[in-house]
Amino acid sequence: MSKQILILPGDGIGPEIMAEAVKVLELANDKYQLDFQLSYDELGGAAVDKYGVPLADETLERARAADAILLGAVGGPKWDTIDPAIRPERGLLKIRSQLGLFGNLRPALLYPQLAEASSLKPEIVAGLDILIVRELTGGIYFGQPRESKVLDSGERMAFDTLPYSESEIRRIAKVGFDMARVRGKKLCSVDKANVLASSQLWRAVVEEVGKDYPDVALSHMYVDNAAMQLVRAPKQFDVIVTDNMFGDILSDEASMLTGSIGMLPSASLDSNNKGMYEPCHGSAPDIAGQGIANPLATILSVSMMLRYSFNQSVAADAIEQAVSNVLDLGLRTGDIWSEGCQKTDTRAMGDAVVAAL
Amino acid sequence: MSKQILILPGDGIGPEIMAEAVKVLELANDKYQLDFQLSYDELGGAAVDKYGVPLADETLERARAADAILLGAVGGPKWDTIDPAIRPERGLLKIRSQLGLFGNLRPALLYPQLAEASSLKPEIVAGLDILIVRELTGGIYFGQPRESKVLDSGERMAFDTLPYSESEIRRIAKVGFDMARVRGKKLCSVDKANVLASSQLWRAVVEEVGKDYPDVALSHMYVDNAAMQLVRAPKQFDVIVTDNMFGDILSDEASMLTGSIGMLPSASLDSNNKGMYEPCHGSAPDIAGQGIANPLATILSVSMMLRYSFNQSVAADAIEQAVSNVLDLGLRTGDIWSEGCQKTDTRAMGDAVVAAL
Numbered sequence: 200m201s202k203q204i205l206i207l208p209g210d211g212i213g214p215e216i217m218a219e220a221v222k223v224l225e226l227a228n229d230k231y232q233l234d235f236q237l238s239y240d241e242l243g244g245a246a247v248d249k250y251g252v253p254l255a256d257e258t259l260e261r262a263r264a265a266d267a268i269l270l271g272a273v274g275g276p277k278w279d280t281i282d283p284a285i286r287p288e289r290g291l292l293k294i295r296s297q298l299g300l301f302g303n304l305r306p307a308l309l310y311p312q313l314a315e316a317s318s319l320k321p322e323i324v325a326g327l328d329i330l331i332v333r334e335l336t337g338g339i340y341f342g343q344p345r346e347s348k349v350l351d352s353g354e355r356m357a358f359d360t361l362p363y364s365e366s367e368i369r370r371i372a373k374v375g376f377d378m379a380r381v382r383g384k385k386l387c388s389v390d391k392a393n394v395l396a397s398s399q400l401w402r403a404v405v406e407e408v409g410k411d412y413p414d415v416a417l418s419h420m421y422v423d424n425a426a427m428q429l430v431r432a433p434k435q436f437d438v439i440v441t442d443n444m445f446g447d448i449l450s451d452e453a454s455m456l457t458g459s460i461g462m463l464p465s466a467s468l469d470s471n472n473k474g475m476y477e478p479c480h481g482s483a484p485d486i487a488g489q490g491i492a493n494p495l496a497t498i499l500s501v502s503m504m505l506r507y508s509f510n511q512s513v514a515a516d517a518i519e520q521a522v523s524n525v526l527d528l529g530l531r532t533g534d535i536w537s538e539g540c541q542k543t544d545t546r547a548m549g550d551a552v553v554a555a556l
Numbered sequence: 557m558s559k560q561i562l563i564l565p566g567d568g569i570g571p572e573i574m575a576e577a578v579k580v581l582e583l584a585n586d587k588y589q590l591d592f593q594l595s596y597d598e599l600g601g602a603a604v605d606k607y608g609v610p611l612a613d614e615t616l617e618r619a620r621a622a623d624a625i626l627l628g629a630v631g632g633p634k635w636d637t638i639d640p641a642i643r644p645e646r647g648l649l650k651i652r653s654q655l656g657l658f659g660n661l662r663p664a665l666l667y668p669q670l671a672e673a674s675s676l677k678p679e680i681v682a683g684l685d686i687l688i689v690r691e692l693t694g695g696i697y698f699g700q701p702r703e704s705k706v707l708d709s710g711e712r713m714a715f716d717t718l719p720y721s722e723s724e725i726r727r728i729a730k731v732g733f734d735m736a737r738v739r740g741k742k743l744c745s746v747d748k749a750n751v752l753a754s755s756q757l758w759r760a761v762v763e764e765v766g767k768d769y770p771d772v773a774l775s776h777m778y779v780d781n782a783a784m785q786l787v788r789a790p791k792q793f794d795v796i797v798t799d800n801m802f803g804d805i806l807s808d809e810a811s812m813l814t815g816s817i818g819m820l821p822s823a824s825l826d827s828n829n830k831g832m833y834e835p836c837h838g839s840a841p842d843i844a845g846q847g848i849a850n851p852l853a854t855i856l857s858v859s860m861m862l863r864y865s866f867n868q869s870v871a872a873d874a875i876e877q878a879v880s881n882v883l884d885l886g887l888r889t890g891d892i893w894s895e896g897c898q899k900t901d902t903r904a905m906g907d908a909v910v911a912a913l
């Protein structure tokens with residue numbers, strides 16, 4: 200039976216990088232007889248323009264029916280001043296939440312070919328390979344109540360709520376341990392248990408889950424210390440598991456350590472490993488439409504999709520190898536270019552990966 | 557009339573580094589005729605041992621009566637397993653909150669003599685001089701309700717609340733703008749306004765306050781992007797103003813960019829510039845009692861105290877200059893030592909600053 204892939208190019212550079220990723224996906228589809236059927240829809244600003252909302256009900260239904268979703272990026276200045284309730288990001292948050300995509304995998308991997316691009320000293324980041332497992336459908340992102348109001352005194356105030364239940368923590372902790380088990384067997388759980396009630400529960404439940412993983416070395420770290428340690432000695436980490444907000448901050452920090460966020464894919468999985476795959480970078484409105492964006496993070500998101508949603512590790516490996524070969528050839532888009540390399544554009548980069556594959 | 561300074565050495569390396577800072581403070585007291593009177597008490601684990609609580613009522617009264625407070629550091633493994641309600645950190649949080657010390661100034665300054673200590677490339681951090689202004693008595697650190705409970709289903713859950721009122725935001729924004737005005741005239745307000753209700757109010761109020769500071773260039777940045785930009789290009793920042801939790805994370809990240817967190821002081825001020833001063837680093841229980849900790853952050857906290865609570869900028873400058881001179885001489889404690897420098901211990905470092913002063 201054929202597998203349905205929903206493609207959501209999104210905003211900004213989204214459509215450009217997606218075009219290249221789709222080339223790679225279609226080639227893999229043929230070559231490995233994956234029997235994928237692709238369909239297209241809109242998310243974010245493009246959906247606001249087409250449907251009046253950043254995630255239309257019909258799009259959500261298509262996403263539910265699909266076996267996997269490939270997303271470009273959302274947002275841009277065009278929609279900065281619209282009603283906050285229909286901003287592009289709301290569509291992203293809604294699809295994550297409605298599809299139950301609680302397990303967000305964000306690798307921070309330094310490509311040896313790009314070691315120079317990091318703002319950190321080579322010896323600090325050489326060989327860096329961290330996986331951040333971020334809880335994506337709970338915590339302060341979705342907690343109720345949240346409100347903005349005017350007090351009797353006439354003063355405005357606003358508040359958010361950061362809730363976590365045992366089952367939410369348990370399932371993301373399991374993802375963290377499972378990942379650590381097939382990697383370096385070290386899991387660092389990041390929280391703020393010296394201040395937050397939710398973090399105290401987080402830490403207790405992660406400890407409990409850890410009993411089932413005696414082969415994985417579990418440690419706990421406060422989020423402020425984790426933000427420091429990522430700068431000081433990032434190679435101490437293998438897998439980090441943390442909540443939605445801390446994961447947002449730390450995964451961006453970690454990805455920037457590599458100096459090439461244009462290279463980093465991500466996966467957001469539900470409990471059956473159905474997933475949405477997208478680059479870690481944003482929609483880069485400043486360079487949209489110029490054909491110069493780096494498509495490799497989106498291409499590597501295809502690889503993650505094959506690996507996690509379809510168990511096609513041979514095809515997934517082949518795409519990663521193709522990307523590495525292209526880097527070996529010295530091809531670079533502007534964001535990862537350095538002296539001595541050949542500057543190329545979005546399409547040429549996509550074509551090169553296709554050729555290498 | 558003489559000024560009262562309350563000294564709280566705290567735990568771990570606290571007493572050792574405080575002894576050196578007090579030498580410097582007493583010398584400044586004589587030399588500049590500051591008419592300071594010093595008294596001592598306990599906070600954190602030491603207070604748990606002495607009073608049974610991390611901040612005794614009588615200590616809080618002494619702190620209220622004092623004109624400024626100098627703190628070492630709190631916490632350590634000895635108190636890791638006690639009742640969470642009386643952990644050492646609770647004393648720190650309580651004194652901040654009870655004294656209304658809402659304005660937390662955390663400089664991240666790279667000493668040219670220590671440029672090599674950073675894990676970032678020299679060209680990225682040379683000349684780095686950022687000031688993080690963190691809101692310290694509101695937000696999710698103190699928000700009510702917060703609770704840990706068992707649901708009817710038998711499942712545990714816990715939650716925290718992140719509230720901000722207009723007046724809380726306004727007063728910390730003013731601190732940010734005032735600091736930017738006497739520095740590089742750039743203020744970056746960090747929030748997560750694309751997700752949080754509290755951040756939307758934060759951004760709106762900071763905008764309003766900005767109207768009174770036409771000479772300061774105000775920008776806004778999401779916290780995840782700020783965590784990235786601090787790694788990518790930290791010198792783009794002058795002053796950053798942000799909430800309690802984001803400030804906790806970003807100030808630690810920023811301080812680590814300098815590679816020498818043992819050098820960084822901090823101030824926590826109330827609305828009359830009464831303040832508590834402490835090093836940014838922690839109590840370092842692993843090296844406590846060995847006499848090898850770096851006392852310079854605590855000594856520089858004395859300088860901040862003279863500057864912010866007592867308007868003694870001549871004396872404050874002199875202490876900073878003395879520290880710089882000692883670094884020029886090549887004296888280094890272990891944490892900042894590098895090839896070619898002279899390794900020294902806590903006491904010798906304190907003595908050297910006294911001599912330089």
Ligand SMILES: CC(C)[C@H](C(=O)O)[C@@H](O)C(=O)O
Nearest residue numbers: 288289291292447750751780
């Ligand atoms: C766009 C924004 C709502 C989103 C988030 O905060 O989760 C983004 O920063 C991310 O990390 O995917």
Ligand SMILES: CC(C)[C@H](C(=O)O)[C@@H](O)C(=O)O
Nearest residue numbers: 393394423645646648649804
């Ligand atoms: C010890 C802890 C409660 C404290 C905080 O989170 O504020 C510390 O990390 C700090 O930054 O001063």
